Amino acid sequence: MTAALPTDFPAATVLGYPRIGPRRELKRALESYWNGTTTRDDLLSTGRRLREATWRRLAGLGIAVPPSNTFSYYDHVLDTAFMLDAVPDRHRAAETGAGAGAGVGDGDGLDVYFAMARGTGTIAPLRMTKWFDTNYHYIVPEIGPETAFRLADEKPILEAVEARTLGIATRPVLLGPVTFLLLSEAAPGSPEGFTPLERLNDVLDVYAQILESLAAEGVDWVQLDEPALVADRTPVELAAVRVAYERLCGLPDRPRIFVSSYFGELGEALPVLATTPIDAIGLDLVSGGLPADLSALRGKTVVAGVVPGRNIWRTHLDDALNTLRHLRHHVGTVSVSTSCSLLHVPYDLDQETELDPAVRERLAFADQKAVEVQTLANLLAQAPAGDMPAPPARPTAPAPEARWDDRSPYAARAAAQAEHLRLPPLPITTIGSFPQTGDLRAARAALVAGEIGEEQYETQVKAEIERSIRLQEKLGLDVLVHGEPERNDMVQYFAEHLDGFAVSRHGWVQSYGSRCTRPPILHGDVSRPAPITARWTRYAQSLTSKPVKGMLTGPVTIVAWSFVREDLPLPEVVGQVADAIRGEVADLQDAGSTIIQVDEPALRELLPLRSADQAAYLSWAVAAYRHATSVAADRTQIHTHLCYSNAAQVLEAIDGLDADVTTIESARSGGRILPAVASFSRGLGPGVYDIHSPRVPSADEVTGLIEAILAVLPVDRAWINPDCGLKTRTYEQVEASLANVVAARDRMLVLTQAP
Numbered sequence: 001m002t003a004a005l006p007t008d009f010p011a012a013t014v015l016g017y018p019r020i021g022p023r024r025e026l027k028r029a030l031e032s033y034w035n036g037t038t039t040r041d042d043l044l045s046t047g048r049r050l051r052e053a054t055w056r057r058l059a060g061l062g063i064a065v066p067p068s069n070t071f072s073y074y075d076h077v078l079d080t081a082f083m084l085d086a087v088p089d090r091h092r093a094a095e096t097g098a099g100a101g102a103g104v105g106d107g108d109g110l111d112v113y114f115a116m117a118r119g120t121g122t123i124a125p126l127r128m129t130k131w132f133d134t135n136y137h138y139i140v141p142e143i144g145p146e147t148a149f150r151l152a153d154e155k156p157i158l159e160a161v162e163a164r165t166l167g168i169a170t171r172p173v174l175l176g177p178v179t180f181l182l183l184s185e186a187a188p189g190s191p192e193g194f195t196p197l198e199r200l201n202d203v204l205d206v207y208a209q210i211l212e213s214l215a216a217e218g219v220d221w222v223q224l225d226e227p228a229l230v231a232d233r234t235p236v237e238l239a240a241v242r243v244a245y246e247r248l249c250g251l252p253d254r255p256r257i258f259v260s261s262y263f264g265e266l267g268e269a270l271p272v273l274a275t276t277p278i279d280a281i282g283l284d285l286v287s288g289g290l291p292a293d294l295s296a297l298r299g300k301t302v303v304a305g306v307v308p309g310r311n312i313w314r315t316h317l318d319d320a321l322n323t324l325r326h327l328r329h330h331v332g333t334v335s336v337s338t339s340c341s342l343l344h345v346p347y348d349l350d351q352e353t354e355l356d357p358a359v360r361e362r363l364a365f366a367d368q369k370a371v372e373v374q375t376l377a378n379l380l381a382q383a384p385a386g387d388m389p390a391p392p393a394r395p396t397a398p399a400p401e402a403r404w405d406d407r408s409p410y411a412a413r414a415a416a417q418a419e420h421l422r423l424p425p426l427p428i429t430t431i432g433s434f435p436q437t438g439d440l441r442a443a444r445a446a447l448v449a450g451e452i453g454e455e456q457y458e459t460q461v462k463a464e465i466e467r468s469i470r471l472q473e474k475l476g477l478d479v480l481v482h483g484e485p486e487r488n489d490m491v492q493y494f495a496e497h498l499d500g501f502a503v504s505r506h507g508w509v510q511s512y513g514s515r516c517t518r519p520p521i522l523h524g525d526v527s528r529p530a531p532i533t534a535r536w537t538r539y540a541q542s543l544t545s546k547p548v549k550g551m552l553t554g555p556v557t558i559v560a561w562s563f564v565r566e567d568l569p570l571p572e573v574v575g576q577v578a579d580a581i582r583g584e585v586a587d588l589q590d591a592g593s594t595i596i597q598v599d600e601p602a603l604r605e606l607l608p609l610r611s612a613d614q615a616a617y618l619s620w621a622v623a624a625y626r627h628a629t630s631v632a633a634d635r636t637q638i639h640t641h642l643c644y645s646n647a648a649q650v651l652e653a654i655d656g657l658d659a660d661v662t663t664i665e666s667a668r669s670g671g672r673i674l675p676a677v678a679s680f681s682r683g684l685g686p687g688v689y690d691i692h693s694p695r696v697p698s699a700d701e702v703t704g705l706i707e708a709i710l711a712v713l714p715v716d717r718a719w720i721n722p723d724c725g726l727k728t729r730t731y732e733q734v735e736a737s738l739a740n741v742v743a744a745r746d747r748m749l750v751l752t753q754a755p
């Protein structure tokens, strides 16, 4: 059968490409479709134009067979669930289009698809969490023993055909079946102990059908992404890998199969994969090193990920070439690729005309990386055969000695704070941001463009602070926030006020759905030339007698959501940022703040994928946080906040942060985290309002969540708050939702204080 298979794997490729559009065209198309100002056809035609532009662009840059099916209207994990018809019953009810059987590929299933991602007025969405250790978020599929898999959406096939119609042959990219199931969670109501991986054979039926259809359409190669294989895997999971790829490779008519791995080393999964009949195997040689034993790879095409796919530094071409030559000598057939999909970097450095040239010359965005891959493939083709010692692995410096001054024991602090703050039981607070209105964004854009002056902008920011303070007072919240209207983003804002960072103009990267960030570029030593936040908090406090929380982003999160220099060990970089934030904590305290929140939503995100590396990380990450916050006096209450993640995995570390109050996302996942946090020994606010969905929770629903909280936490340590900041919501949604939160809390207070 292999003899019938066509061409070799292309010499140069990228594993994926950004999809939001070079000017965030998809973001705008999605948001205007959602708010009803444009039609489904408008959205679908934007999608088509973006796909065409991507394929043409990559082909023009020398990527002869660009990937397809890397486009998505929201998320590729959701696409996969949708393709397999793994649609929960509650979302099927959102069908408004052509009826059952309609896909995203042809647009008819879009309303169900978006209901799964975002919920509707009455239906809760699926959970959302971080894609491995990145700032991209995927939608978590729910799979049960009864999920009836079938090929419900032909998107991968339709995209390949669409590209071919344009005269471009592509390599369809699918999320691998094993990773898909490992990222899924058991549907509510599944029997105790059920894991989605048990459904592998049924999922493989559908994958087999797709591969056969792709072959029938003349597709040469398909890419199956299996990044889950770079984390620790059990023998059962490794056996599933073998079952999956032996089955798919055994199909009588199939494209050649390229299994890509990324975000780390395959480790024990490598010999398993390498002994299945797959045709090509992808290694991330940026976040991982070369496998110790290359002989296992002989006979396969090795797709060598030597161009960093998730940072923006230029590739060290000499080192990369040496690695490629070494590999070629030992395994035979080598292609050059990015280490992972380019989803995590911006499109094109050429758009950044305002960057400091000294920084700019060190950078490569997605398009520049495509060129690097092509350049390396040419260099490799010209390089004489023969061994070339691979460059030595970068030494991982030992983490610096943890340093912080301890605060007093929690009991002493709690007493000082209770005395000083005099908060009611079950205090209500929010996570920091209030809605970022169009007017605010427009004002900031006008300021940057020089159309308005600093003074006019500040007047508008102050008006916005006053608006949110008045609203919080009216609603009856207990600990207020200034609302962060002066911030474009909780990380970029700090980067713009610290030395050692550069920021981009158009360097947008998708975070989830239509939401994007411009990760700052941390290129030099970080320091704080001047105080940043205290004056806004002070202004907000001048408007109210309720306490206003100071609001800072923690050092781990600032670094996690930036592109970071690689010439210093990460713990050292984080230490520099921690020093700067410590200065902010001190300033806020001096300015009279009695409550200061230092957000660390990315604490879990940077957790190494391999358990062997986790303890060292947590130790320096926690140390950085404590260095930043331990300047607080006993009576100053330190809050921290985490979201988007399985906080349960890092509870011990969260405890180690030693914050007086921790607010965490919980409502979006229906309070499933609660049992795990019962042992938490300080103040805790599990979210009672899912702010990622436009829907307004009812007072009854919030009451249910508060009851669940009080079932595991004593009333004197429980806080009531949303899952996260409110910046993505409208004032209308926020006011209605928070009113229900207050009503629910008040109802609970009556109940808990009844004799």
Ligand SMILES: Nc1nc2c(c(=O)[nH]1)N[C@@H](CNc1ccc(C(=O)N[C@@H](CCC(=O)N[C@@H](CCC(=O)N[C@@H](CCC(=O)O)C(=O)O)C(=O)O)C(=O)O)cc1)CN2
Pocket: 135, 436, 438, 440, 441, 442, 444, 445, 487, 488, 489, 490, 491, 492, 511, 512, 514, 515, 516, 517, 518, 561, 601, 644, 727, 728
């Ligand atoms: N960095 C980061 N990562 C994070 C989060 C976060 O808040 N920040 N939260 C979590 C979830 N991720 C999120 C990521 C982005 C957004 C978000 O709301 N992003 C905004 C952009 C924020 C921003 O930078 N805004 C700028 C630029 C706004 C803009 O689009 N301006 C217009 C012009 C304005 C106008 O005239 O209307 C333009 O440039 O075209 C500003 O406010 O100044 C968006 O996609 O819409 C929310 C959550 C996890 N990771």
Ligand code: MET
Pocket: 431, 432, 433, 490, 551, 599, 601, 641, 643, 724, 725, 726, 727
């Ligand atoms: C992603 S965590 C967000 C925390 C920030 N203080 C906010 O409320 O937006």
Ligand SMILES: [Zn+2]
Pocket: 431, 601, 641, 642, 643, 644, 723, 724, 725
């Ligand atoms: Zn959050």
